Amino acid sequence: MATPESEPLTSRRALREHFTVPPGIRESLPKRGVADVVVHETADPEVIVAEFAYEFTxxxxxxxxxxxxxxxxxxDGQIIESRDYIDxxxxxTARGDLDRLLASLRKGVS
Structure with missing residues (x-):
């Protein structure tokens, strides 16, 4: 469900860089919050399924x-693996950035 140019984030450093927004850009981005969190336990005590919604303003x-x-x-209190499913x-669209998605999709079309 990732965009064509997306690469898996496989380290703490990669995750930190992904979620860090430079101060000069931060003000121009939509605000994002988390809502409707539901955590489901599974038969494997190490695995959970978390449902939630990103709320953009x-x-x-x-x-x-x-x-x-x-x-x-x-x-041991650390996330060691995560698979994220986001449309x-x-x-x-919610971020007001659909043109960027379309441009990335066009790059893969020959």
Whole structure:
């Protein structure tokens, strides 16, 4: 469910870089929060399924929710594996950035 240019994030450093927004850019991005969190336990005590929604607020104060599911393996209080399922079309639309998604999709078309 990732965009064509997305690469898996396989280290703490990669995750930190992915979620760190430079201060000069931060103000121009929509605000993002988390809502509707539900955590499901599984038969494997290390694995949980987390359902939630990212809630975006655009500069014009319009709001949008994007449902997400994360399947995580937690050991000794640390996330050691995570598979994240988020609809990229709804995410880019909610962020007001659909043109960027379309451009990335066009790169893969010959």
């Amino acid at each position: 655009l500069p014009d104060d319009s709001r949008s929710k994007v449902p997400c599911v994360f399947v995580m393996r937690v050991r 990229p079309i709804r995410t880019y």
